[in-house]
Amino acid sequence: MVAxxxxxxxxxxLIAYVFRLGLDLxxxxxxxxxxxxxxxxxxxxxxxADTFAYEIGYGRELMSGMYILQKMDMNAKLKxxxxxxxxxxxxALRIANLEKLEDEELEx
Numbered sequence: 248m249v250a251x252x253x254x255x256x257x258x259x260x261l262i263a264y265v266f267r268l269g270l271d272l273x274x275x276x277x278x279x280x281x282x283x284x285x286x287x288x289x290x291x292x293x294x295x296a297d298t299f300a301y302e303i304g305y306g307r308e309l310m311s312g313m314y315i316l317q318k319m320d321m322n323a324k325l326k327x328x329x330x331x332x333x334x335x336x337x338x339a340l341r342i343a344n345l346e347k348l349e350d351e352e353l354e355x
Contacts, residue, residue, distance in 0.1 A: 279328075297309060301348045309345060310349075317338040317342065
């Protein structure tokens with residue numbers, strides 16, 4: 248009787264441990280997913296803000312500042328997860344967007 252109850256206790260502990268591990272992993276995944284979604288929205292907002300700054304006449308100044316920041320940040324190598332959680336788009340993407348806006352304006 249004692250041996251049977253001990254085996255049941257071990258089985259219950261193992262089941263509880265596996266359940267807890269699964270719960271912890273799912274929370275970790277959802278937290279990281281939430282951070283990535285919020286960062287993606289923030290990057291989109293930054294591109295829109297750059298476009299607005301260009302439209303009100305600060306495009307050249309903004310581009311000049313971004314070139315300086317890009318030179319300062321050239322050596323920074325980010326891991327994939329860090330890039331996914333970054334709140335600002337890569338500087339080269341922002342500069343390319345401003346250059347595209349400038350080219351479109353020159354064509355008109």
